[in-house]
């Protein structure tokens with residue numbers, strides 16, 4: 587298995603967490619998204635993933651982009667450590683939580699969105715950071731309410747699910763943009779519970795080979 591990613595990419599971070607939870611080994615291929623380097627736009631990488639984004643994942647002949655598709659593939663193919671509960675309703679609830687982050691928060695704070703806000707719409711760095719905080723706060727407010735009904739140790743009961751796999755990278759990003767978190771005690775508690783697990787620690791951005799030395 588190969589994972590093309592970037593230490594700070596939250597979509598790649600999701601896949602790293604799932605691979606670690608499932609105990610799957612992979613080769614990490616760093617694609618440097620840093621503005622000015624932008625390896626994701628290089629001809630070499632576009633030949634791998636025409637969308638020019640990470641993550642991109644291969645497993646033998648299987649080659650897929652889009653973290654939700656990769657996560658579902660891993661779930662269906664390597665089911666020893668499931669990240670979705672058994673029943674259809676419970677699975678839908680977990681996917682609902684994951685989608686709230688994956689569809690309604692993350693895309694709005696992606697690098698190319700922020701670059702366009704700055705480059706084409708006159709936003710300075712403070713305005714772009716404010717934009718990120720707005721969408722994170724709005725999404726987390728709904729997430730915090732939803733998990734009141736579902737959480738145990740983790741977002742859905744006492745077993746780690748895809749909801750946690752999406753939440754932890756998003757919280758990492760929220761902190762990066764200094765989003766106030768006082769209104770989200772359950773989210774913060776669950777993030778800490780997840781980060782106490784080896785798999786989450788192993789997948790953390792600062793543990794990645796392409797992370798700058800502290």
Ligand SMILES: N[C@@H](CCC(=O)N[C@@H](CS)C(=O)NCC(=O)O)C(=O)O
Nearest residue numbers: 595596597639640652653696697698
């Ligand atoms: N929906 C995609 C989003 C992928 C994505 O936006 N990745 C970001 C990093 S988190 C990226 O590669 N950005 C590069 C760019 O915007 O140029 C997924 O979940 O895999």
